[in-house]
Amino acid sequence: MKAVNLDLVHTEHPLYAKLQSMGMPANKTEQYRNFAIKPLLAQKYHFYNPEKSVPKEGEKLVITNGSVSEFPAGVQVRYESDFVCDNAHYDVLYFYSHAVSVQTIYVEVTRESRFELEHICNQAETFLPYRIVISTAKNIHVEIFETFRFDASEQSFVLYGLDAFVNTDTTLRWIRNASINQAQAKLVGTHRFDVAREGALELNTFDFGDANALHLYKIDLAEHAWSRAAHLLYANTQARSGNIIAINHNEVYAKSAQEARYILVDEAVGIFDSKIRVDAGAQHSHAVQNSKAILLSPHAHMYAKPQLEIYIDELEASHGATIGELDADALFYLNSRGIEAEEARKILVLAFAQSLIDSIGSSHYVEKINQAFEAAYYKKEQ
């Protein structure tokens, strides 16, 4: 068994030099400052070598222990040993995951598609790194519903990531529904979304439970591209969980809107660290960023860091963050109609979450997300 460190990387790829120069994340590494990455890397793991099995065609795209076991119609899947890597990514584990993944899964979506991407990890005490490249054809709509099934995966560490390319005039709607518990694998996802001219990314993430899980994103927007990101997080017990995002407006008329809502209970720690950068060549950008957190326990913590980095004058931009308890007047209003205190709290918490769940519209995944949220919330309450 081995710990996760740079000694494991043996590659001639030019990015290895960059990886070495960045070094592995430590307690003071900005992105991981509140996540406690060091114990996760120091732990000893079995290193899993994914099998290259022949996947069967089915309804979902299923990745079992880093290998594709099922793929849906309209999607082409292949493995490549070389990888597409964004040299400007800010996260060292992005490069690390590329370097240590034995193979990269390439997923090509060539037509209008809607499918579930299910990650399965059923290995205990295992380090499981893998990467997925998703490319889309021009002028299509793609909806991917990402789920996780981590059974018998205690003391494991899943380090995965997406490099997603949203083609011109294409919309990629990504919906993550992750309910992971402390007893299951720890998860770090380190991603890049590249949105081409007039492309659109809808990133909706729903993370519930008491696991330690962190997702890091770099989103690049070309001319007239837009992204809308919504993050709902419910964490309890001693979970550390969150989203770290860099959105780059690289060209003119790019738009981004981001909203995060976190609900933190017990001693949970929530992380929302987001920076929107508007480049000197990105006139007429529109950027909006907002995060709200509710702390339901005195020992819950929220780290919110909304940032705008702007290099032009011609734009509209705003950002804000609020952290607080449930609104006392709202609670009293419900009490004054005979609704007992605990029930009133539940109603308000569900309402706080509901607006983001409903924001994914008429998608038939809304019901699944509602069920996952209520399961996490009521489990805590029982």
Next chain:
Amino acid sequence: MMQIKNLHAKIGEKEILKGVNLALEKGKVHVLMGTNGSGKSTLTKAIVGHYDVSVTAGTIEYKGKNLVDMPAEERALEGVFLSFQNPIEIPGVNNAYFLRAALNAKEKYRGEKETNAAEFLKLMRAHAQKLGMNPDMISRGLNDGFSGGEKKRNEILQMEILQPDMILLDEIDSGLDIDALKAVSQGINRMKDGERTFLVITHYKRILDYIHPDYVHIFQDGQVIKNGGPELVDVLESEGYQAIVKD
């Protein structure tokens, strides 16, 4: 129905109620009038157990119990209802879901069968129609984006569905146009059954022309300074509060 005896209360460190004595008779409509800042709203908040108000002395006897010792939700379940002067907006909490939760809580408290969703929607639609409410308000967020008049109608809708015994209406007539005032007044009159008691706080005579009060009480500096009949309103209209204070 309710006896308020020597009630003292403060908000923060400031004493607002300074020995309120008020008897509210079963089945009657009482009106409480007074200058701005005299403590009328604080009295209603003290009755319903608002967290802002600390009762420092006195009692509020209701159905043989002292309300001062009860949590707010229990007071409501015992039949005390306050229509708020400025009902709060709670986006995300569906109006129908909220009101059914309140009705079911009351039914559970009384050991009655809980109204199911279908029955409740039928009930709510019927009441909303009587109040001239837009049907889409049923499924909107609680008071979310409602106009002032819509919020007041929604308070009356809650009152009619929850069927409380002791009804406090804090400036229910403020900001209402003529049609809304009529609709709200009709809602109040529908609830008058000779058993329920009303305490109506208002600054204006016009709502009283619709709901016909039995008693009028004048409030000044945290106390009831005069009790009388509807004729007191005419004195106020013609001579103002100073005449009553001097008297």
